[in-house]
Amino acid sequence: MKLRTCGLFIALGLVSTTSFAQPYDATAAAPPPAVSNGPMPLVWHGSFFTRFELRDGYDELGVSRGRFLEGDATAFRARMSVTTAPISGIGGPDLVLQFTPQASGFLGSSGNTVNDYALGLQEGYLRIQDDGYALDVGRIELNYGDARLIGNLDWHQSARSFDGLRLRVEPGADVVIDAFVTQLGEGLGRTSADHFAGGDTYFYGVYAMLGPAISKRLDFDLYTLGQSFGTDEALADPNTPGATVRRSAASEVTFGARAKHTVKVFDYGVEAGLQVGQRPAVEQPVDVLAYQVDGEIGARPVTQLRLALGGSYASGDDPTTTDKDEGWNELYPTGHKFLGLMDIIGARRNVGEARLGAQLQFTPKVKATSASHLFWRVEGPPPETGFAGGEVDTNLIYQWSKNLSLRGMYAVFAPGATFTAERLAHYVEIQLTANM
Numbered sequence: 001m002k003l004r005t006c007g008l009f010i011a012l013g014l015v016s017t018t019s020f021a022q023p024y025d026a027t028a029a030a031p032p033p034a035v036s037n038g039p040m041p042l043v044w045h046g047s048f049f050t051r052f053e054l055r056d057g058y059d060e061l062g063v064s065r066g067r068f069l070e071g072d073a074t075a076f077r078a079r080m081s082v083t084t085a086p087i088s089g090i091g092g093p094d095l096v097l098q099f100t101p102q103a104s105g106f107l108g109s110s111g112n113t114v115n116d117y118a119l120g121l122q123e124g125y126l127r128i129q130d131d132g133y134a135l136d137v138g139r140i141e142l143n144y145g146d147a148r149l150i151g152n153l154d155w156h157q158s159a160r161s162f163d164g165l166r167l168r169v170e171p172g173a174d175v176v177i178d179a180f181v182t183q184l185g186e187g188l189g190r191t192s193a194d195h196f197a198g199g200d201t202y203f204y205g206v207y208a209m210l211g212p213a214i215s216k217r218l219d220f221d222l223y224t225l226g227q228s229f230g231t232d233e234a235l236a237d238p239n240t241p242g243a244t245v246r247r248s249a250a251s252e253v254t255f256g257a258r259a260k261h262t263v264k265v266f267d268y269g270v271e272a273g274l275q276v277g278q279r280p281a282v283e284q285p286v287d288v289l290a291y292q293v294d295g296e297i298g299a300r301p302v303t304q305l306r307l308a309l310g311g312s313y314a315s316g317d318d319p320t321t322t323d324k325d326e327g328w329n330e331l332y333p334t335g336h337k338f339l340g341l342m343d344i345i346g347a348r349r350n351v352g353e354a355r356l357g358a359q360l361q362f363t364p365k366v367k368a369t370s371a372s373h374l375f376w377r378v379e380g381p382p383p384e385t386g387f388a389g390g391e392v393d394t395n396l397i398y399q400w401s402k403n404l405s406l407r408g409m410y411a412v413f414a415p416g417a418t419f420t421a422e423r424l425a426h427y428v429e430i431q432l433t434a435n436m
Contacts, residue, residue, distance in 0.1 A: 041085040046436040049417045050076040050107075051157075057425030061344065061415055067156070075157040077104040079122065086129065093130035098123055098138075104157040122161055136166045142180060142332075143208050145221050145258045148271055148294060148348075151334030160204070160332065174212035180205060187232055197230040203332070204228075210257075219260040219269075225331065226253045229280040250285035252277035254331065269310075270295040290315045290328040292348065294338075296355075298431050304361040312338065316350025316379025326379070340373050340391040342411045342427045351388070352376040369395045377418050387416035407431045 054072040058064035081100035088094050100123040110117050125138030141161045153160035164182030171177065187199015205225035213216040232247040256273030272293040278285035296310030317327035330348040339345040339353060357371040375388040393411040400406055401435045409429040415421060 019435075040087070043083045043085070045079075045081045045083075047079045047434065048077065049433040050074060051429055051431035053426040055342075055425070056427075057421075057423055060421045060423055061102070061419055061425055062421070063344045063346070063425075074107040075105070076107060077102060077157045077159070078219075081123070083431040090094075090199075093128045096127035096129065098125050098127065098136075100124065102158075104159075106157070114241070120158070122159060132171070133167065133169045134166075138165075139163055140166055140180075140182075142166070142182075143334075144178075144223070144295075145219070145271065145332035146260075146269070148258075149225065149254065149256065149331045149333055150205075151332065151337075153332075153334050153336070155334065155336045161388075165166075172213065177208040178207045180207075187230060191379055195231050197228075199232040200230040202226075202228045205254075215261070217262045219258065221258040223256050223258075224253065225256070225330070226251060226277075227329075232280075237298065246283060247280050248283060249286045250278040250280040252279055252288050253327070253330075265300045266294065267298045267300075273328075275329060279329075287324045288326075288329075289324065290326050292328045292330075306359040308357040308359075309355070310357075311352070312348070313352045314348045314350065316377070319380055328365065339375070340411070340413070341393045341409065341429075342391055342413050342425065344391070344413050344425060345375050345388065350377055350379050352378050365398045365399045367399070369393075369397075375416070383417055386418055388418045389412050389416040403435050405433045407433070 015301040018234040023248045025082075029406045052072070055064070055068065055070050057068040058068065064070045078102060081098070081384070083099075084095075084097045086094035086096050100121070101119050102122045103117045103119050105117055115250045120163045121139055123141055123142050124138055125136045128135045128137070139161050140163075141159075142150050143152045143154075144150045162180075162182035162184075164180060166178055168178050181202065181204040183200065184203050185199065185201035187197075199366060203226070205223060207223040207225075209219070209221050209222065211220040212252065214220055221290050222326055227248060228251040229247070231249040252275055254275045256271065257273040258269075260269040261267065270293070275290040277288050279288050292312070292314040294310070294312035296308055298306055298308035300306050314328040314330070315326050317325050328349045333348065335348060336343060339348060339351065352375070355371060357369070359367070359369045361367050370404055371393045372394075375390070377385050377388050379385060391411060393409065395407060395409045398406045407429070409427075409431075411427040413425040413427075415423075415425075
């Protein structure tokens with residue numbers, strides 16, 4: 001059976017019904033029917049969100065940075081995607097075109113009323129498909145499992161996509177295997193011409209989704225992910241302004257597995273990974289040996305209520321070793337989902353975490369979620385190790401209609417011994433989301 005055109009899954013600020021770690025929840029809109037437009041039927045999809053954000057106490061804790069600055073702002077994103085119906089090839093594969101432009105940013109950043117926001121491209125690719133396979137070439141979203149290692153970062157106003165190609169094959173019933181190669185950096189004009197792929201960065205992998213072939217209501221994934229850095233002879237020297245240093249070529253590989261299953265009123269999920277190889281450094285690469293594990297168990301004592309208990313551990317770099325990096329590289333996740341919605345703890349590296357969550361459906365239209373986290377730093381000299389703090393995130397979601405939702409969130413963080421400041425940090429969100 002031929003692979004059909006995949007609908008674009010844009011869960012803008014929505015919560016999964018199986019994980020309290022994903023606070024954004026609304027009933028996804030059904031894919032719209034194909035609309036005839038001359039000889040080529042098209043499928044259209046539109047989405048929009050606007051979100052007010054307020055952060056307080058980040059400066060004093062020393063965690064105000066980049067996307068997570070102290071103060072208030074209102075983010076927005078508007079998308080319109082179009083997908084062609086399969087264009088049949090005579091004696092060959094079908095073709096599908098996918099095009100998703102988007103405008104995003106913060107209200108007020110255009111300067112004044114006569115400036116337009118820039119229009120960008122979230123996805124734009126050609127799909128070549130036939131019995132049992134589909135090949136996408138262009139700009140694509142990658143989103144696997146719980147997005148713990150590879151995610152589209154869909155909570156972010158710009159989200160994430162990759163430039164490259166992805167091959168999907170279905171070798172048997174209920175078995176799906178993806179292989180992809182993407183390019184994250186181009187060193188052309190910055191390195192010597194005698195180095196193939198000089199200065200380039202590549203991210204690639206194979207991700208196998210095997211769960212339904214084993215048991216119903218089971219997710220079971222195996223994956224191998226690689227990242228390679230080419231030699232770069234024009235990398236800026238941070239210690240000598242105006243000078244350059246040579247970055248060594250290096251490659252590291254991540255092996256991992258993920259399982260998630262529901263049995264009657266209970267559910268569980270676990271994911272673990274191991275990283276080996278080398279990471280780039282000045283002149284000579286450093287060896288890598290890092291790992292992470294995450295687990296959660298949940299129960300629904302009644303249909304409207306889910307309770308969950310979980311935890312995670314991501315290795316840190318041992319400060320006593322100089323020729324080895326034991327710190328976990330989180331790769332390209334939708335990180336906002338896991339270590340607290342305030343993003344104070346930051347990347348999944350050098351951190352232990354315990355969490356307790358609840359999700360309650362008050363009415364068909366009103367839902368509340370809560371997640372409490374405790375954090376520890378696991379490597380480094382005192383006081384850089386030890387208890388890092390606790391966080392509580394609460395959300396109230398109103399499903400206004402099938403395509404429209406409103407969400408309010410409040411979160412608070414209490415710092416631990418690894419912070420010098422003692423005051424609480426606060427975070428507020430109010431988000432309106434529409435999918436059409």
